Amino acid sequence: MPDPVTLVFHEGTLRLTGISPAAIRRVFSEAEQAAWFRDDREDSFRGDAFRYTELAPPLQERLSPPADDHVFPSNAGQHASDRIAFGDASPKRLRDDQRRACDAWVDAGRRGVIVMPTGTGKTVVALELIRQAACSTLIVVPIRDLMYQWHARLLEETGVDAGIIGDGVHRVSPISVTTYDSAAIHMPRLGNRFRMIVFDEVHHLPGPWRSEAARMSAAPWRLGLTATPSSDPSKWGEVESLVGPVVYRDTIGQARGKTLAEYRVRRVPVPLTASERRRYRELSEIVRGFVAERRRDDPSFRWDQIFTLATEDAAARRCLRASRLKKRIEERASGKLRVLEDLFRLHAGQSVLVFVGSNAMAREVSIRFLVPCLLSHCGKRERADLLNGFADGTYPVLVANRVLDEGVDLPTVKVAIVLGGTASGRQAIQRLGRVLRKGSGREATLYEVVTDQTGEVGRSRTRRRNEAYRR
C-alpha cells in the first residue's frame, strides 16, 4: 500500500509527501501549483508555510482519501484543543473607530492590516481581536521594550501571563510575545504553534530576513498594525502578500483634534562655538574634497560606496572618519546642553522626554543633569522602574535613544525634546506620537534642537516637510 499523502510543517516550510507530480497537477490550480516546489532531497514537495490556508484545503477536498494534515500539532489530536480561555476579562468598551477597525478585519476573513495613527489605540484594537479569536496567538513587535509592554497589557486586560521569546528569554506559551528578529530566527520551530499572528508596526516586516517571521508561520489568522504604511510599493506588496491587504485606514489628519492632543513644533537652532565651527569646516573640506575627486574619476560615485573603498584606500578611510567626526560635532555640540538646561528650567515641574541620537550622548545628558536614561542595555526591571517612575512623576525627565522610538506608552508627556538623531518621515511621526497622547488639557510641544550651519538644519527641514508637522 502506498504511503498516505501527508502534509507536515518542517522548519518553516510545508512538506508534502506521498503524492505524485501528476496528482499535484490534478489537485491544485495553476496558481497553487506554482507554490509547490519539487524537493528531490527527500522525495517531497515544499511550499511556504504562510500559504497554508490556500494550499491545505484542496488536499482535503480533491483527494480521496483526503491527505493527513499534521501541520498544527492539534490537527493530529496531540492536543485536545488550542482554544484559549481568557477567564472573565470583560470586553473593553471600544470607540466607534476602533469598533469599525475590528469589524473590518474580521469581515476580511481575519487577514489584513489596520492603519491607525499612533496614540489612537491600535493595541486596544489588537487586544480585542485576540480576545475574540481566543486561539494560540503570537505577537511580533519591533523592540524589546514593546515586548514587555505587550506582556503587561495582556496581563492587565486578559489575565494571561504571556510567553516571552527574545531578550535572552525563551518561554513559549499559547499566547506569546516576541520581536521581529527573534521571530525570524525561531519561526522554523514556532511557525505551527500559533493559529493567529499579530505584527505590531508591520512596516518593519519587509526585507529578506525579517519577512521570514511571516513567511515561515502557518498561522491562518494574520493581523498587521501600523501608523505609517510604507510608501514603497515593493515593500508594501510584501506586507500584503504575507499579512494581507489594508482592511481599515485612519490617517493622522483625521485623528488630530479628535483623539489626539493639539501640538506645536519649535525649532531651536544652536550655533557652534568658534572652535567647533573651525573643526567642522576642516572636516567638511576633507569630505568634500574626497567626493569631488572621486566624482572626477567616476561620475556615478555614490556615498555608500565609500565603505567598500575604505578597505583599500587610505583617503577613503580619512574621509569616512572625517564624516563621522562631523556628525559627532553636530550631535554633541556643547551649545545643545545649554539649550537643554534652559528648556528644563522653562518646563520645570513638567515631565520632559528627551530623544538623543546615540547612547553616548544619552549618558552624557544623564550624567550632566542627573536624570535617568533608558537604553538598550537596561534590563526588564530597570525599564519598568524608569517607565513607571516617569509616568508617576518620580523622575522629571527621561532621556532615550531610539529604543523609545515606536509605540512605547508614555501617556501623559506634554513636552519632548529631540536632540540629534536622523530625519525620516516615519521616525518623526512616531516620535511625535509620544507627545501627542491625549492628556489633561494643554497643548503639547516638541522642541527640535539642531546645530546651526550644519547638515542638521537640512535634516530638520526634511522632517518638517512630513505631514505630521504641517500647521
Add this chain to the structure above:
Amino acid sequence: MLTSAQSIVRYEFRDGTVFPDRLTRAADRHYLRAARSMLSVYRRGGGETRQSLHRRVDAIVDRLGDCPPRRAAAFCKLLDDRSSYRTARGQASSLRRRVFRSAAKLHPVVESPTSMFETTRDAARTHVAKSIGKSWPEIEAELFADVIELQTLLSFDAEDTFGPAELLAAYNVGQTQAALYRATRMTVWAREDLKTIARHAKLAGLMHRITRHETTDPQAMTDPHPGVAGRVATYRFELDGPASAIRHTWRYGVRFATLLPMLLACRGWRLMADVLGPGPHGKRDRTYRLELSSEDGLRGPHQRPDDYDSELERQLVDGWEQATPPGWTMTRESELLFRDQSVLTPDFVLRHDDRPRDPVYVELVGFWTPEYLQEKGAKLRQFRDDRWVIVVPPKARDQIPKGLAILELKSKFDPAELARLAAEQLDRPPR
C-alpha cells in the same frame, strides 16, 4: 565568530567571484607585529574598559596605514571572544536607581544658579554622593559599568600558545565564515574524512544532496587515496536547508559558517559556495562564487578527527595488516551510503581483485547501550540491500537486523574468517 558588521569581502564583478579578506604571513608581515602588540594589550589589560582596549587596538592598527575600520573591529571582536568582562549587572542598575531618585527633587540641575533654580551641578553631585555614601568619582565610574563598552576586562582567557600567528589565523577563518553568512548553498567535494563531514553537516542542521563520482585521474583531487588501485571515489555534498527548495535564502549561512572550522580540520576536500552580493541595481541579489580547499592554507582551531573511533577498530586494522587475505583490499571509511537524508559511512570497505566494482561493507558494532544498538540496527536496515558483514561482540548479536552476515568477535580477530564471510556475500544474488 565575527558579525556581518566586521565582514570584509571583495567582489570580483567580472567573473562573479568573492574573496573574504585574508592576511597572509608573507604579504602581511606587519600584521604579525601588530597582532603581538594587540595580544599584549589584552594580556595586560585587566581592569580596563572595553572601550579603552578597543581604542588601544585602533591605535596599533592605525599605525599600519592600511587597516580599514572593519578589520580593526574584527580584531577587537576576536580578542573579546577570548575575554571575560565584568558585567556589573544589577549593581550598576541599582546604583542608577538610587542616584536618579536622589537627584530627582533637585531638577533642574543648572550650570549657573538663579534665584529660582539654585542647584548647581557641583552641589547636586555633592548631595547625591552624600546620600549614596560614595564619592562622586566612584559613582561616575560605576554608574554605567554594565554598558557593554564600559565593562572592564576581568581576564584574557586565550591559552599561552595563542600567539600572533594564531590571531591572524582566527581572523582569516572568521572572515571566511562571515562571507558564508550570505551564502545560499555550499557544495563540498571530498575524498577523505567523509564521516566527519557528513556528521557535522547534519549537526549544523543542513540538508544534503549527495552524489558519488569515480575517477582514475589522480590529479582530480589532491592526496592520492590509498586502497583501490587507480580508482578514487569522490563525494559531492550539496548542502542547504529546507526552505532552499523554495527560494534562494541565506537563512542557512550561519550553519555553513559553523561547519567551516570542522571542515578545515579535514583533508582532501574543496568547496564552492554561492554567496549573495551586490547586483546591478544596488540590491544584494547577484550570486558570487566563493571557493576554498584543504590546500588553501586556512588554519582552523580543531585537530583532525582521530584516526580510530575505537580500540576495536585499531585491532581490526592491525590484524588485517598482519595477515591480509590474498586478493582482498580493505579501506577505512572510504565510502558513503546515502538514501534521502540518511547517511551511513561503513567502517571498512572490502573489495576483491576479481570484482572491484562490488564492495562489501564492514561495520563494527562495538559499543552497546540499548539505544545505540537500536539506532544502529535501524540505520543498517535502511541499507540492507547492500552487502554487509557486521562485526559484533557476542552479546549484541540479537539487535542486528536479520539476514546480515555476522562475524562474532570471540577472542582474536581472524582476517581469513572476515574474508570468507565477505566472499559469501559476493556470491549471493544482489537484492
